[in-house]
Amino acid sequence: MSHTAHIRSHRKPRRSASTIAMRAGVASGVLGTLAVAAAAGTANAAEPVTQTLELPVLTGDLAAQVAQSAQATQQAAANYQLHAERDAAAAAAAKEAKKDLAHAKAEATKKAEAARKAAAERATRAAERTTLSTTASSNNVTSASTSTSTSTATGSAAAVLAFVKAQVGDAYVSGGTGPNSWDCSGLVQTAFKQVGIDLPRVSQDQSTAGTQVSLDNLQPGDILYWGSAGSAYHVAVYVGDGMFVGAQNPSTGVAEKPLSYDPPTGAVRVL
Known part of the structure; x- marks a missing residue:
């Protein structure tokens, strides 16, 4: 017996061919499994991406x-x-x-x-x-007016005349009853109120308010009217000496005019 036989050899033992083949197969299987798993994982990951x-x-x-x-x-x-x-x-x-x-x-x-x-x-x-x-x-109205030219107003007539003459120069306004604008019947009505006489408001009624008098027998304070009695369209106040005062129209306003300027149709006396 060799004196070295008891010493273990440091050389690796040789592997048999079968062992090597088996290990190679296992490795191949593992690698194949890993490849399949990797492929599956790649496929699964590819879809969400x-x-x-x-x-x-x-x-x-x-x-x-x-x-x-x-x-x-x-x-x-x-x-x-x-x-x-x-x-x-x-x-x-x-x-x-x-x-x-x-x-x-x-x-x-x-x-x-x-x-x-x-x-x-x-x-x-x-x-x-x-x-x-x-x-x-x-009818010789002119001569009639001449016959009354010397008449003188007294009492209530004088007050009426004073009032209408004081309004000469005021404006004519349809429906006006003063104090600075008048229509014809508004002026006459207000003038007679100064002496306590209440006359109707419109010309038609004022033309029948008193006693009818002839134009050749006029006295100061008589009411003159134009048109027919009861349907007169204009009135004024006779002031004597052939003159009258009335609210004529928008052009002349309240004015004093001679009877010949616009001869009246008739007259009434209320004083």
């Missing part, structure tokens, strides 16, 4: 479409509101214009009617004056 890459693109497009749709809706709503406001403003303007037109028409009609009445009154007075001038000439 693909979805993650595509979803933002789809979500971005959808958001843009939603934003555009919302913007279009807001614009349509704004346009609708604008049209509604314009329509409301146009309707209000049309209503106001219609109201103004109706008012203007009413005013124009009122003025036209007033002008027509004034023209008719002037025409009537002109016709009456023409007729009365002829009548006055035939």
Whole structure:
């Protein structure tokens, strides 16, 4: 026996071919399993990655479409509101214009009617004056007035005359009853109120308020009228000396005139 036989050899024992083959197979199996697992893991990981890459693109497009749709809706709503406001403003303007037109028409009609009445009154007075001038000439009104020219007013008549003469120069206004503007019957009525006599308001009634007197027997304070008794269209107060005071028309106002200026139709005496 060798003196070194008891010493363990440091050399690795040789592996048998079968052992090596088995280990190679195991290694191959392990590697194959790892490869399959890796491939499966790669496949499983690839699908979420693909979805993650595509979803933002789809979500971005959808958001843009939603934003555009919302913007279009807001614009349509704004346009609708604008049209509604314009329509409301146009309707209000049309209503106001219609109201103004109706008012203007009413005013124009009122003025036209007033002008027509004034023209008719002037025409009537002109016709009456023409007729009365002829009548006055035939009845010698002038000489009649001369016969009363020396009469002197006293008492209540003097107060009436003083009042009407004090208003000479005031304006003529239809319906006026003083103190600075008058119509013919308003002046006569107020003059006689100074002496406690209440006369009717209008010319027609004043022409029958007292005793009818002849034009050739006039006295200061008598009421002169133009037109027929009961339907007279003008009155004034006789102040003596062939003169009268009356609220004539808008052109002359309250004035003192001779009987020949506008010969009256008749007269009444209330004093």
